[in-house]
Amino acid sequence: MSHAATPYAPPPAYVPLQPPHVADLLAQTPRFANALGGSLHEWIVTEVGDGNLNLVFIVRGPLGSLVVKQSLPYVRCVGTSWPLSAQRAFFEYQALEKEYSLVPKHVPEPMLFLPENAAFIMEHLSPHIILRKGLIKGIHYLHLADHMSTFMAETLYKTSDFSTPTEEKRSQVALYSHNHSLCALTEQVIFEEPYESAKNNSWTSPQLDDLAEVLRTDKALRDEILQLRFQFQTNTEALLHGDLHTGSIMVTETETKVIDPEFAFYGPMGFDIGAYIGNLVMAFFSQDGHATPDNDREDYKAYILVQIKETWNLFKAKFVALWTSSALPVYQANRAGNFQDLFMRKLFTDSIRFAAAKTLRRIYGIAHVEDFKAIENNDLRAACERKATLFSIHLLKNTGSITNV
Amino acid sequence: MSHAATPYAPPPAYVPLQPPHVADLLAQTPRFANALGGSLHEWIVTEVGDGNLNLVFIVRGPLGSLVVKQSLPYVRCVGTSWPLSAQRAFFEYQALEKEYSLVPKHVPEPMLFLPENAAFIMEHLSPHIILRKGLIKGIHYLHLADHMSTFMAETLYKTSDFSTPTEEKRSQVALYSHNHSLCALTEQVIFEEPYESAKNNSWTSPQLDDLAEVLRTDKALRDEILQLRFQFQTNTEALLHGDLHTGSIMVTETETKVIDPEFAFYGPMGFDIGAYIGNLVMAFFSQDGHATPDNDREDYKAYILVQIKETWNLFKAKFVALWTSSALPVYQANRAGNFQDLFMRKLFTDSIRFAAAKTLRRIYGIAHVEDFKAIENNDLRAACERKATLFSIHLLKNTGSITNV
Ligand SMILES: Nc1ncnc2c1ncn2[C@@H]1O[C@H](COP(=O)(O)OP(=O)(O)O)[C@@H](O)[C@H]1O
Ligand SMILES: Nc1ncnc2c1ncn2[C@@H]1O[C@H](COP(=O)(O)OP(=O)(O)O)[C@@H](O)[C@H]1O
Ligand SMILES: [Mg+2]
Ligand SMILES: [Mg+2]
Ligand SMILES: [Mg+2]
Ligand SMILES: [Mg+2]
Ligand SMILES: [Mg+2]
Numbered sequence: 001m002s003h004a005a006t007p008y009a010p011p012p013a014y015v016p017l018q019p020p021h022v023a024d025l026l027a028q029t030p031r032f033a034n035a036l037g038g039s040l041h042e043w044i045v046t047e048v049g050d051g052n053l054n055l056v057f058i059v060r061g062p063l064g065s066l067v068v069k070q071s072l073p074y075v076r077c078v079g080t081s082w083p084l085s086a087q088r089a090f091f092e093y094q095a096l097e098k099e100y101s102l103v104p105k106h107v108p109e110p111m112l113f114l115p116e117n118a119a120f121i122m123e124h125l126s127p128h129i130i131l132r133k134g135l136i137k138g139i140h141y142l143h144l145a146d147h148m149s150t151f152m153a154e155t156l157y158k159t160s161d162f163s164t165p166t167e168e169k170r171s172q173v174a175l176y177s178h179n180h181s182l183c184a185l186t187e188q189v190i191f192e193e194p195y196e197s198a199k200n201n202s203w204t205s206p207q208l209d210d211l212a213e214v215l216r217t218d219k220a221l222r223d224e225i226l227q228l229r230f231q232f233q234t235n236t237e238a239l240l241h242g243d244l245h246t247g248s249i250m251v252t253e254t255e256t257k258v259i260d261p262e263f264a265f266y267g268p269m270g271f272d273i274g275a276y277i278g279n280l281v282m283a284f285f286s287q288d289g290h291a292t293p294d295n296d297r298e299d300y301k302a303y304i305l306v307q308i309k310e311t312w313n314l315f316k317a318k319f320v321a322l323w324t325s326s327a328l329p330v331y332q333a334n335r336a337g338n339f340q341d342l343f344m345r346k347l348f349t350d351s352i353r354f355a356a357a358k359t360l361r362r363i364y365g366i367a368h369v370e371d372f373k374a375i376e377n378n379d380l381r382a383a384c385e386r387k388a389t390l391f392s393i394h395l396l397k398n399t400g401s402i403t404n405v
Numbered sequence: 406m407s408h409a410a411t412p413y414a415p416p417p418a419y420v421p422l423q424p425p426h427v428a429d430l431l432a433q434t435p436r437f438a439n440a441l442g443g444s445l446h447e448w449i450v451t452e453v454g455d456g457n458l459n460l461v462f463i464v465r466g467p468l469g470s471l472v473v474k475q476s477l478p479y480v481r482c483v484g485t486s487w488p489l490s491a492q493r494a495f496f497e498y499q500a501l502e503k504e505y506s507l508v509p510k511h512v513p514e515p516m517l518f519l520p521e522n523a524a525f526i527m528e529h530l531s532p533h534i535i536l537r538k539g540l541i542k543g544i545h546y547l548h549l550a551d552h553m554s555t556f557m558a559e560t561l562y563k564t565s566d567f568s569t570p571t572e573e574k575r576s577q578v579a580l581y582s583h584n585h586s587l588c589a590l591t592e593q594v595i596f597e598e599p600y601e602s603a604k605n606n607s608w609t610s611p612q613l614d615d616l617a618e619v620l621r622t623d624k625a626l627r628d629e630i631l632q633l634r635f636q637f638q639t640n641t642e643a644l645l646h647g648d649l650h651t652g653s654i655m656v657t658e659t660e661t662k663v664i665d666p667e668f669a670f671y672g673p674m675g676f677d678i679g680a681y682i683g684n685l686v687m688a689f690f691s692q693d694g695h696a697t698p699d700n701d702r703e704d705y706k707a708y709i710l711v712q713i714k715e716t717w718n719l720f721k722a723k724f725v726a727l728w729t730s731s732a733l734p735v736y737q738a739n740r741a742g743n744f745q746d747l748f749m750r751k752l753f754t755d756s757i758r759f760a761a762a763k764t765l766r767r768i769y770g771i772a773h774v775e776d777f778k779a780i781e782n783n784d785l786r787a788a789c790e791r792k793a794t795l796f797s798i799h800l801l802k803n804t805g806s807i808t809n810v
Contacts, residue, residue, distance in 0.1 A: 003576045003579070004410070004412045004576070004583065007409045161635065166585060166588060166589045169585075170582045170585035171409070171582070173579075173582045174578075174579050175579075177579035180571060180572045180575035180576060183575060184572055191735075192735055219742040219743075220743075222740065227747070233571060233574070234640055234642045236641055335627065337627060338625075339632060339635075342632070
């Protein structure tokens with residue numbers, strides 16, 4: 001059976017970039033050289049990638065700065081023993097362009113794709129910090145729920161069948177279905193390994209050994225996870241970011257920018273909403289571990305709970321408003337009757353369930369989160385993680401999936 | 406936003422074939438010339454296409470016969486005013502090859518794709534007749550449920566995520582997502598027009614005017630149809646035939662062959678099962694219109710009801726057997742617990758609901774079926790169609806509760 005041609009493949013000559021190459025690359029294009037200012041030897045290139053997969057270079061010149069991100073043909077935090085298609089740089093750039101066209105306020109500007117290097121150039125966000133770090137510090141972001149609900153409502157609604165003619169939608173599904181290596185990675189590390197005896201797994205041990213055992217043996221829990229996995233594999237509701245955790249969001253007190261959509265694909269909307277909400281849930285349960293004698297973090301815990309609630313409420317209001325103002329004829333609200341209401345209820349349930357799955361994988365699988373890792377006392381850390389675990393299992397077992405829609 | 410490259414496009418020089426061209430084409434390839442036998446001027450070419458979309462030529466020589474099917478860049482039964490991508494010949498050939506590899510007993514052998522002509526060569530089925538005609542005549546086919554359940558179980562299971570690694574599955578979704586013009590046509594004529602005032606619509610009038618009005622105005626019914634449409638648009642469970650009505654099946658008393666998968670795409674499994682079952686439902690309700698003084702057709706009605714029941718029961722048994730013997734580790738039955746059971750129940754409900762939608766479109770939309778059209782007395786025809794309509798509406802509004810045959 002033949003395959004559709006891959007839209008992009010890194011060339012054979014492709015090698016990991018070193019700082020001097022990065023500067024050379026930028027020097028080749030006048031608009032980048034001008035933006036940095038001065039000359040090549042004045043530019044300072046720093047590799048800052050703290051993520052798990054790629055190289056990220058910040059290039060600073062006398063007048064400005066830029067970011068170059070490159071995909072390696074393997075998982076960076078593991079090494080060459082775990083290959084992963086460097087095609088993902090192409091899909092990340094495609095998705096950044098799409099997101100930037102829909103919500104320019106909340107996405108760094110994508111500037112140029114570099115096919116020879118499986119890399120691209122984008123706006124340098126400064127003085128933004130990673131949201132996860134801000135949440136660990138206990139910083140209040142007043143516009144966060146507003147901004148994130150806008151990002152999710154605009155990107156999910158406007159790439160869905162509610163607003164996109166079917167030929168265009170299916171062409172885009174064709175394109176992003178080639179980003180399958182990243183989908184396979186998600187299926188493995190989120191929906192599979194935490195519920196198996198996998199060598200990538202780890203947890204705070206021995207404190208959580210009993211719960212790790214529950215994940216491996218509870219058949220009812222496994223059923224719920226399998227349903228989510230199957231939904232992830234067979235549903236193409238919208239173009240997802242695909243990795244929308246609090247480490248993929250950069251913030252100041254007034255701005256919110258979403259980075260790193262390399263896992264972009266057409267999938268169930270609840271997977272993105274759940275990723276974000278699940279990471280807020282972890283931020284919440286980790287706060288006791290960050291309490292100090294002068295700050296018991298109770299106020300901040302209340303702030304995070306409000307974030308969760310507000311994010312969903314604003315998301316729902318914005319999504320429904322877009323639907324009301326700009327649906328294709330067949331999905332127009334006056335004709336859709338009860339369908340819209342059913343859809344939004346199912347989406348809420350999906351989101352909660354995916355949030356729970358996202359939480360469990362961060363406590364028992366590969367790639368743990370700083371929220372819990374930063375708690376130095378292991379008993380205290382495990383106590384926080386235990387609460388998050390029990391809460392997630394409870395959600396999965398008690399959100400009867402709505403089967404229609 | 407860029408698009409993945411189209412896997413096939415007809416060349417600019419493409420023209421509809423005439424019988425002499427067809428003979429010339431076959432003469433170019435020794436294995437076809439040998440199979441037909443004799444020489445070019447002894448071959449008899451007949452265009453037999455009775456379908457709505459394409460040209461079908463039977464070529465008969467002294468030793469054998471072959472079929473050449475060509476896609477036109479428009480809908481044949483409407484004309485050039487309704488363009489439709491001739492790419493569909495490529496997807497039909499891809500799907501035929503896949504189906505033939507899985508169930509060679511029930512698919513004509515695909516022999517050669519002709520990219521210059523948006524056409525292909527396949528086995529000539531003889532003395533097979535179109536199943537729909539057999540059902541109108543009242544012929545009993547003893548192996549039909551066995552054969553059709555095998556065809557559906559093998560093609561649906563073996564292209565699903567239960568047995569196909571995710572990279573391969575998503576590559577195939579990428580390929581078939583390019584067959585979007587045919588999906589758009591389905592969405593229009595099945596899930597939209599019968600519920601609107603569309604100029605393509607027709608029904609037995611004035612007898613069914615009241616029910617046509619119900620389709621256009623019943624909000625609860627519209628909700629059910631919209632849910633099915635959304636499922637059709639966002640679900641990629643398996644590679645579907647996409648047009649599995651009784652006019653796409655050719656039979657003898659002992660053989661069953663499925664033709665015409667030009668609508669092939671990755672969609673919800675219930676759409677294929679529902680297409681077949683919906684057409685049996687229509688065959689059932691049309692029987693009173695074919696009764697004669699010597700044959701009241703009551704036996705045959707009972708036969709069709711048994712067909713429906715047996716088809717589902719055998720399908721379910723075969724599908725579950727495949728699942729038990731050959732699932733990927735994560736979906737293995739011993740680990741999937743209750744998931745398999747839930748899946749099969751949902752698939753049954755989906756199938757019934759799609760069957761109902763398929764029935765309604767054949768009575769109120771474009772492209773009616775011979776089962777009802779062959780009834781000459783309009784009052785009698787309308788009485789049969791009325792029963793089929795009320796039954797379908799009932800199914801759509803009450804399937805929440807049905808989980809068993
Ligand atoms: N546009 C940007 N501006 C400033 N810093 C960035 C930008 N993009 C990435 N970074 C930094 O690089 C880190 C890793 O980037 P990310 O895109 O998340 O890579 P990975 O895919 O490897 O996770 C981020 O956590 C952030 O600190
Ligand atoms: N392989 C075949 N052998 C014999 N007859 C065939 C074959 N394929 C098609 N036909 C005949 O041609 C008719 C139209 O073919 P079909 O593939 O259904 O075309 P369409 O896509 O236009 O509906 C069928 O109803 C059948 O009578
Ligand atoms: Mg990252
Ligand atoms: Mg990261
Ligand atoms: Mg990343
Ligand atoms: Mg046909
Ligand atoms: Mg056809």
